[in-house]
Amino acid sequence: MKRRHFLGLAGLASLAGIGGYFVFGGDRFSARYTEEEAEALVAQKAREAAQSGSGPYGAQIYDGYRGLAALPWYELNTQGRLVLVDESVPAAIDVHAHLGMNMLFAPDLDLSAESERVEYMLDCDATDPGCPLDLDVYINANFSEAALRRLQLMSLAQILHGSGAAATHTIPNLLAEMDDCRVEKAQILPIAWGLPFGDALTENWMKAIHSAEAEPRLLRGGSVVPGDPDAPEKLRALVAQGIRMIKLHPTMQRFYPDDPVMSPIYETCGELNLPILFHGGRAGIEPEFSHKYALMRHYEGAIRDFPKVQFVMGHAGARDVDQAIPLAQKYANLWLGVHGQGVTKLDQLVREVGSDKLLYGTDWPFYHLAATQAKVLMVTEGKTEVRYAILRGNAERLFGFA
Numbered sequence: 001m002k003r004r005h006f007l008g009l010a011g012l013a014s015l016a017g018i019g020g021y022f023v024f025g026g027d028r029f030s031a032r033y034t035e036e037e038a039e040a041l042v043a044q045k046a047r048e049a050a051q052s053g054s055g056p057y058g059a060q061i062y063d064g065y066r067g068l069a070a071l072p073w074y075e076l077n078t079q080g081r082l083v084l085v086d087e088s089v090p091a092a093i094d095v096h097a098h099l100g101m102n103m104l105f106a107p108d109l110d111l112s113a114e115s116e117r118v119e120y121m122l123d124c125d126a127t128d129p130g131c132p133l134d135l136d137v138y139i140n141a142n143f144s145e146a147a148l149r150r151l152q153l154m155s156l157a158q159i160l161h162g163s164g165a166a167a168t169h170t171i172p173n174l175l176a177e178m179d180d181c182r183v184e185k186a187q188i189l190p191i192a193w194g195l196p197f198g199d200a201l202t203e204n205w206m207k208a209i210h211s212a213e214a215e216p217r218l219l220r221g222g223s224v225v226p227g228d229p230d231a232p233e234k235l236r237a238l239v240a241q242g243i244r245m246i247k248l249h250p251t252m253q254r255f256y257p258d259d260p261v262m263s264p265i266y267e268t269c270g271e272l273n274l275p276i277l278f279h280g281g282r283a284g285i286e287p288e289f290s291h292k293y294a295l296m297r298h299y300e301g302a303i304r305d306f307p308k309v310q311f312v313m314g315h316a317g318a319r320d321v322d323q324a325i326p327l328a329q330k331y332a333n334l335w336l337g338v339h340g341q342g343v344t345k346l347d348q349l350v351r352e353v354g355s356d357k358l359l360y361g362t363d364w365p366f367y368h369l370a371a372t373q374a375k376v377l378m379v380t381e382g383k384t385e386v387r388y389a390i391l392r393g394n395a396e397r398l399f400g401f402a
Helices: 002-019 035-051 066-070 145-160 173-179 199-212 232-239 260-273 288-294 299-303 315-330 343-352 368-378 384-399
Strands: 061-063 074-076 082-084 092-097 132-134 183-188 245-248 276-278 311-314 336-337
Touching: 035 315, 061 276, 066 074, 066 082, 066 368, 082 173, 082 368, 092 311, 092 384, 132 145, 173 232, 232 260, 245 260, 299 368, 311 315, 315 336, 315 343, 336 368
Parallel strands: 092 183, 245 276, 276 311, 311 336
Antiparallel strands: 061 132, 074 082
């Protein structure tokens, strides 16, 4: 495929990705996405809602992120900020975080600015009291249709005219929240969309981190466009600039993880010892026509055929976690990021996958850092080694920290 033609197609696909909440089209079902698989997602949501609170931890519902101060590890400080006060909790390494996004026509963001509070993409603290936050369900289940619609509009604003929420997703705000929650480091992960212009999150975020002198607390990350013939060269250049991980997002970048067109990217990451964090599984709030890309069966070929690559399945497969567990059990090069999973499911992950393959990630600024941390603390109470492994130790091994 000629480079110009490829970039044109990639740009169109990426526009569909960013504005996907407003775009419909294509066949609903095929061999790559069946009616049974669509029905399984509906059934999973209903089953989870019905079973909430019936697991080993009982009902765990709080008034927003601030409401987590009711747990023994947290307090609200004099400014009303949620603070981790238990100094026995290991300083965490967050493997899955982002900064404010602006693309296409959106004006530049000042990533060095501070604000009174962070306006999360899914903001359980937007009201007082906050929205009911159930720690026993997949986190997106906590948000109303109005909140999800707000997320869609903010996503679109990030490519058209700028987002007020994104203006609060800055380096000082992230570092302040990391201080509040005893998070030592955070891996910053952009997405490459393949847009014709205004598509420089990797470069902009690396520059902002450097200018803020935020390293080594904020770890540089990168991304490439799936199928880009120049991707291997770009990956080598990014590694030379200090990135530690790349992110690939099948539902937003519109690709199947096992597509042969991805092989050059995987081969290069294996050569460079560069981990890949996949957005894993169906979150249940993205447009249905994108669900086909994120089925667990579409990831296995990449994980199997490229054993030198350390793959991280973000969200532990999200609402497809039950299909992610066998993959993690089968393949030594697959890790699971625990963000989003409820406490009952997280407990299952510890028992069935093993604490040595689980990674703490938060998906900030979609949610507060403590939304995942609190679940880890609950599930690992009295299990010092397990807690250390998930919050910190496994990330140290993944990234090769001393």
